[in-house]
Amino acid sequence: MDRPLTHHIQPDKQPLSLKKYEKQGGYQAVQKALRDFDPVDLQNHVKEAGLKGRGGAGFNTGLKWSFVPMGDDAPRPKYLVANADEMEPGTFKDRLLMESNPHLFLEGIILSAYAIGAEKSYIFLRWAYHLSKKNLEKAIAGAYENNYLGENIQGSGFNLDLHIHISAGRYICGEETALLNALEGKRANPRAKPPFPQTSGLWGKPTIVQNVETLANVPGIVNNGINWYKDISNSEEDGGTKLYGVSGKVKNPGLWELPMGTTSREIIEEHAGGMQDGLKLNGWLPGGASTDFMVEEHLDVPMDYGSVMEIGSRLGTGTMIVLDDQTCPVGMIENLEHFFAQESCGWCTPCRDGLPWTEKILHAIEHGEGKMEDLDQLARHSKWLGPGKTYCALAPGAVEPLQSGLKYFREDFERHINEQRCPWS
Amino acid sequence: MPTIYIDDNPYEVKEGKNLLDAVLSLGEDLPYFCWHPDLGSVGACRQCAVIQFQDEEDEQGRLVMACMTPASEGTRISIQHPDASQFRENVIEWLMVNHPHDCPVCDEGGECHLQDMTVMSGHNYRDFRFKKRTHRNQDLGPFINHEMNRCIACYRCVRYYRDYAGGGDLQAFAAHDHVYFGRHEDGVLESEFSGNLVEVCPTGVFTDKTLKRHYTRKWDLQSAPSICNHCGLGCNTIAGERYGTLRRILNRYNSSVNGSFLCDRGRFGYEFVNDDARILTPVMKNVETRQFEEVSEDDAVAKIAELTRDKNSVIGIGSPRASLESNFALRTLVGSNRYSSGMSNAETELVNLSRQILNDGPAHSASLKDVEKSDAVLVLGEDLTNTAPMMALAVRQAVRNQPVEKAKQAGIPEWNDNAVRELIQDEKGPLYLATPTNTKLDDVATKTYNAAPQDLARFGFAVAQFLAEESPKVIGLDEDVKSMAKSAADALKNAKRPLVISGTSLLNKSLIQSAANVAWSLCANGKKAEIALTVPEANSMGMSFLEGQGIESAFERAASDDIKTAIILENDLTRRVDSKAWNQFLKNVENIVVIDHLENETTAAADILLPAGTFADSDGTLINNEGRAQRFFQAFEDDSAVQESWRWLQGVLDLGKDTDVSDWYSLDNVFSAMTKSVDTFKGDIVVAPDAKFRINDQKIPRSPYRYSGRTAMKANVDIHVHKPPQDPDSPLSFSMEGYSGKQPSGLTSFFWSPGWNSVQSTNKYKNEVGGELRGGDPGIRLIEPKRNASPKYFTEVPEPFSPREGEWLSIPLHHIFGSEELSAKSFGLSKRAPEPYVALNPSSAEKLGLQMESRVSVKLDGTEHTLPITLHENLPDGVIGLPVGLPDFNGIPLPNWSKISGATE
Numbered sequence A: 001m002d003r004p005l006t007h008h009i010q011p012d013k014q015p016l017s018l019k020k021y022e023k024q025g026g027y028q029a030v031q032k033a034l035r036d037f038d039p040v041d042l043q044n045h046v047k048e049a050g051l052k053g054r055g056g057a058g059f060n061t062g063l064k065w066s067f068v069p070m071g072d073d074a075p076r077p078k079y080l081v082a083n084a085d086e087m088e089p090g091t092f093k094d095r096l097l098m099e100s101n102p103h104l105f106l107e108g109i110i111l112s113a114y115a116i117g118a119e120k121s122y123i124f125l126r127w128a129y130h131l132s133k134k135n136l137e138k139a140i141a142g143a144y145e146n147n148y149l150g151e152n153i154q155g156s157g158f159n160l161d162l163h164i165h166i167s168a169g170r171y172i173c174g175e176e177t178a179l180l181n182a183l184e185g186k187r188a189n190p191r192a193k194p195p196f197p198q199t200s201g202l203w204g205k206p207t208i209v210q211n212v213e214t215l216a217n218v219p220g221i222v223n224n225g226i227n228w229y230k231d232i233s234n235s236e237e238d239g240g241t242k243l244y245g246v247s248g249k250v251k252n253p254g255l256w257e258l259p260m261g262t263t264s265r266e267i268i269e270e271h272a273g274g275m276q277d278g279l280k281l282n283g284w285l286p287g288g289a290s291t292d293f294m295v296e297e298h299l300d301v302p303m304d305y306g307s308v309m310e311i312g313s314r315l316g317t318g319t320m321i322v323l324d325d326q327t328c329p330v331g332m333i334e335n336l337e338h339f340f341a342q343e344s345c346g347w348c349t350p351c352r353d354g355l356p357w358t359e360k361i362l363h364a365i366e367h368g369e370g371k372m373e374d375l376d377q378l379a380r381h382s383k384w385l386g387p388g389k390t391y392c393a394l395a396p397g398a399v400e401p402l403q404s405g406l407k408y409f410r411e412d413f414e415r416h417i418n419e420q421r422c423p424w425s
Numbered sequence B: 001m002p003t004i005y006i007d008d009n010p011y012e013v014k015e016g017k018n019l020l021d022a023v024l025s026l027g028e029d030l031p032y033f034c035w036h037p038d039l040g041s042v043g044a045c046r047q048c049a050v051i052q053f054q055d056e057e058d059e060q061g062r063l064v065m066a067c068m069t070p071a072s073e074g075t076r077i078s079i080q081h082p083d084a085s086q087f088r089e090n091v092i093e094w095l096m097v098n099h100p101h102d103c104p105v106c107d108e109g110g111e112c113h114l115q116d117m118t119v120m121s122g123h124n125y126r127d128f129r130f131k132k133r134t135h136r137n138q139d140l141g142p143f144i145n146h147e148m149n150r151c152i153a154c155y156r157c158v159r160y161y162r163d164y165a166g167g168g169d170l171q172a173f174a175a176h177d178h179v180y181f182g183r184h185e186d187g188v189l190e191s192e193f194s195g196n197l198v199e200v201c202p203t204g205v206f207t208d209k210t211l212k213r214h215y216t217r218k219w220d221l222q223s224a225p226s227i228c229n230h231c232g233l234g235c236n237t238i239a240g241e242r243y244g245t246l247r248r249i250l251n252r253y254n255s256s257v258n259g260s261f262l263c264d265r266g267r268f269g270y271e272f273v274n275d276d277a278r279i280l281t282p283v284m285k286n287v288e289t290r291q292f293e294e295v296s297e298d299d300a301v302a303k304i305a306e307l308t309r310d311k312n313s314v315i316g317i318g319s320p321r322a323s324l325e326s327n328f329a330l331r332t333l334v335g336s337n338r339y340s341s342g343m344s345n346a347e348t349e350l351v352n353l354s355r356q357i358l359n360d361g362p363a364h365s366a367s368l369k370d371v372e373k374s375d376a377v378l379v380l381g382e383d384l385t386n387t388a389p390m391m392a393l394a395v396r397q398a399v400r401n402q403p404v405e406k407a408k409q410a411g412i413p414e415w416n417d418n419a420v421r422e423l424i425q426d427e428k429g430p431l432y433l434a435t436p437t438n439t440k441l442d443d444v445a446t447k448t449y450n451a452a453p454q455d456l457a458r459f460g461f462a463v464a465q466f467l468a469e470e471s472p473k474v475i476g477l478d479e480d481v482k483s484m485a486k487s488a489a490d491a492l493k494n495a496k497r498p499l500v501i502s503g504t505s506l507l508n509k510s511l512i513q514s515a516a517n518v519a520w521s522l523c524a525n526g527k528k529a530e531i532a533l534t535v536p537e538a539n540s541m542g543m544s545f546l547e548g549q550g551i552e553s554a555f556e557r558a559a560s561d562d563i564k565t566a567i568i569l570e571n572d573l574t575r576r577v578d579s580k581a582w583n584q585f586l587k588n589v590e591n592i593v594v595i596d597h598l599e600n601e602t603t604a605a606a607d608i609l610l611p612a613g614t615f616a617d618s619d620g621t622l623i624n625n626e627g628r629a630q631r632f633f634q635a636f637e638d639d640s641a642v643q644e645s646w647r648w649l650q651g652v653l654d655l656g657k658d659t660d661v662s663d664w665y666s667l668d669n670v671f672s673a674m675t676k677s678v679d680t681f682k683g684d685i686v687v688a689p690d691a692k693f694r695i696n697d698q699k700i701p702r703s704p705y706r707y708s709g710r711t712a713m714k715a716n717v718d719i720h721v722h723k724p725p726q727d728p729d730s731p732l733s734f735s736m737e738g739y740s741g742k743q744p745s746g747l748t749s750f751f752w753s754p755g756w757n758s759v760q761s762t763n764k765y766k767n768e769v770g771g772e773l774r775g776g777d778p779g780i781r782l783i784e785p786k787r788n789a790s791p792k793y794f795t796e797v798p799e800p801f802s803p804r805e806g807e808w809l810s811i812p813l814h815h816i817f818g819s820e821e822l823s824a825k826s827f828g829l830s831k832r833a834p835e836p837y838v839a840l841n842p843s844s845a846e847k848l849g850l851q852m853e854s855r856v857s858v859k860l861d862g863t864e865h866t867l868p869i870t871l872h873e874n875l876p877d878g879v880i881g882l883p884v885g886l887p888d889f890n891g892i893p894l895p896n897w898s899k900i901s902g903a904t905e
């Protein structure tokens, strides 16, 4: 089985030196692209391969690039920004890539920057990722030394600078437009679209923001081609492999590179080793905290963007949070809404003032002070904080576990209220 | 014009608007918070939600924010759709989660946008049953009260204060439902335009602290349309009174003048009206005791008539802070050749020069709106923030015009505020500032040049030279100054609406002449150039129309001719001439008659003193720097003897019988007598609807429709239906009675519309959002350029400034808080005025061996002042600055040469 994202990773997780990485075929994609691809060709290539953004939204990456103004009169500088904020609860996939396979990530940045004609790039890094920072800095220094970064890269005439920016540590900073504001030193409020970052992004210039894992997919596509990329996937629509993760009370929590479209059953039962002894699977959030619960009946749904969407959830980041039968779902949801309410940027009304309300209601229910009307209030919030109502996607994501929790665990909510206590405590 | 469909009805709307703007411009209702007519859209509050349909077939639609959606051809929306209205109701409920439910004790109550929108959205009972979050309030200085718990986080305040007005010390802090709007620590808000927060904030977070000292509700106010009398720009205001005290000043929208905003001098400078030093009865000095004694009105008038019987023995000194009518009455009484403008000779000359430039030349006299719309600006000499504050705010908007044009070309509509700001970043259009020292506009300037006034003028002449060969050459200019002049000239030439600003504040003739040359040379290049010349006071330009002489000339006359009596109108002459000249004048005349409203050094010298009305308790007409005549109306009438100065003078004239003033019983008649007899006014001029104006036979009310009724009018005294005072001067009634529709534009005593109690009701009075008032903006321009006149360039280029050994050129430095006489007496403003100082640059200080904490003695015209020093990095060598007009430091003739004798510790 091809594992283009992780095959360079050694058992001790130590990153390869640049030389060793090169020996294993590293930076071939950069050489090849600079030699054989016109930037717009590269955009089309990636578009046709069907690479979709791994940051959660699943938008076709090559298509996104095609909106960047190209040519001599395009505004300059253009920017490529790697979104390495990874603040989504339960998500730790980008971290693995940055800690253990930094050169692959850099290669993805260089290729993508080349494809859109960017001359400056940033890695917007989660504040807590100290090891990532260390390993990236070393890799970047090596890339500069070997002229994979800097001026006239490999004699191609293409220039690229790369800087690491350490985030101040807010969940909203991972939202791509809030990220850009944060990078500019402004309050991390998102921006309205249009205009999209592709035309007016960082400091008002054309910008592409791309998730770490997305970027790491690009070298493989360049090296091995469109058909290969489609072939290594189990999914009808989506190409490539995916880093799937599992956290929660399973036997073997972790992260695996598997063909896109692997089922939850395989991921949870085989790779994560199933539930810990004595516990039963009650449900799971398929791709971070901001996705709708899936439950037992969904175990055989292929984990790709379209299939998960069809059953009313989202693939998100592809890193699951597993809920077992000994953990109170209301408590879990309260915890999540506490997180989201606290991480609301405070810009738009429904999210800023609605989420804390849901948190307070959930707290009351969990602590034996719930009322039946509270469930209507929660449902009302799920509805009015949904997609298109708020300024950015934080709030719609925040109510996904809530609305699906109300659907799948309604009895548990009612028991809390009827018994005026948490049945799990 | 695109057609849009609102709940299936077609409407034509103007190109380029967003849906909220379009809906409001149609006169329809849609609630909103974060949008503001002058700040554009950001989509934050989510209050303006509507359902938008793809096309006629689409029955589902999707929720969009009207303020963020273009009103393009064929747009179909529903405001009524239950999903939209329920969502809007929800938004209110969320906003109210942490909002206190105590409107009765909130200063915003009764004129609160949040109250209005809550009612409009239909939210009634709340389901939130938990504790509210609370905040700490800050002390923000004497103007603005802060009650953060009332905040609904609409972000308007910071967007106004920072993005629009360029302030730095108000910020949004923290996140989620803890967002906090305030300063990093307690302290005075630094912006000179902070008062607008009171109107910009839709809730009771930012309210008028001066109003709080004598609080009253909007519905209990009796107000009148007024004109700010604290600088020469003539911003339109609303003056509100209750129980005989003036309670506050609000903005009165006029799209050609001040738009939606005022400066803090204009808003908070009103409290002198209520001062204990108000003169309320006529008094006469007892010849023996030299003490004032009350006299009857008739006796006072008769006495003055007696003193003025022999016209040749009388001079009249008018005032640029008094109305045209009062000045005209004085001029009529004493004769035009014995009438003085009440301004110094120098000032009189400069104001006359300004009018001549605006009137005879080809360049258009710029309104504040023209300033705001210009796309390249050259400022010669003026520190606008301190001499013509609202013009500084307008220039701050003007520098955005060129970059915003680029954003528009990139497909971003101007109303999409954050997106426009993002795209243009710090880019600014051309602004060249030539001033003696640094100013508060430097941060948006393309280039600044700090030099002595005559060098600034040379710079101006050089700019003109680059634009027109025929304008005079400047010999011996430094290369860097020359190249800056060249780039300024290029920027102006390449602009669509170039503007030159200068003014009288440095009392330098060459500067104004150089500004005229620049504007005219642009006209010669085929540009529709604008010129704005600031003048010192509310009616300085009016004085030029009345063609009085300067004070010094009047004093000379008093010395040489057989002048026995001087009548001084609303003018503290001791602020304008030095004490030597004043004392000499007092010796030269036997009788001093003063008509004024506040005690001052001049009134103290009066033999007869009559109580005049202030802007708030009298009516009159003023002409602003642009040449726009505007009427201010009396907000209230009390039982004292206070009346318009012209009424006192009419009494005197009537007894004198030389002139027939029998029809001078109303302001209209005095005004028309003036326009008939003074040549500078050409024919019939209608400044405002006359006193006979009625709608449906009804007067226009001064009090809002929700006024408690006439029984309660004097509820502080008794409960009784008082007959309201008669008002021969205006069509306004002294009550809530009268026409209940929208008042005509010049007669708006309050903005109110059903469902709209807050200032946001202003939108209902406009042709469209951001547009003119319905029926046209009030006021009338009396100066129009001669577009085809070929420029007669001024030819006297001054010599370069050369510092003198042992002497310093002292120049006037103006202060928005402190330099203007009346506002400086107001409670809040007096706290913001600086202490007297002398400013010089650090190297001069070093040369003189001065430390920061040194006090120095400045000798000027034989008078010595001991002052602390203030270092001004950019003041030129050989030049020092002295503050102008401070309450205890005025009457100093500037500019002037002075001597500094080092530290006198």
Ligand SMILES: Cc1cc2nc3c(=O)[nH]c(=O)nc-3n(C[C@H](O)[C@H](O)[C@H](O)COP(=O)(O)O)c2cc1C
Binding pocket: A052, A053, A054, A055, A056, A057, A058, A059, A061, A083, A084, A085, A086, A087, A088, A171, A172, A173, A174, A175, A176, A177, A209, A210, A211, A212, A214, A215, A392, A393, A394, A397
């Ligand atoms: C609240 C919020 C947080 C987000 N956090 C992240 C993040 O930490 N990392 C990330 O890659 N994308 C994050 N996203 C998604 C980004 O907005 C954006 O879609 C993504 O970076 C685009 O890259 P992709 O197309 O490669 O996925 C977040 C979105 C939202 C609404």
Ligand code: SF4
Binding pocket: A172, A189, A190, A343, A344, A345, A346, A347, A348, A349, A351, A352, A390, A391, A392, A393, A394, A395, A396
């Ligand atoms: S939904 Fe609104 S408040 Fe929440 S994070 Fe996005 S912009 Fe901020």
Ligand code: SF4
Binding pocket: B150, B151, B152, B153, B154, B155, B156, B157, B158, B181, B200, B201, B202, B203, B205, B206
């Ligand atoms: S203080 Fe007023 S203007 Fe500022 S965010 Fe709050 S409610 Fe809006």
Ligand code: SF4
Binding pocket: B228, B229, B230, B231, B232, B233, B234, B235, B258, B262, B263, B264, B265, B266, B267, B388, B389, B390, B391
């Ligand atoms: S700018 Fe002048 S006229 Fe306008 S409010 Fe201020 S002081 Fe008054």
Ligand code: FES
Binding pocket: B020, B031, B032, B033, B034, B035, B042, B043, B044, B045, B046, B047, B048, B049, B065, B066, B067, B068
């Ligand atoms: S007014 Fe439209 S979102 Fe605030």
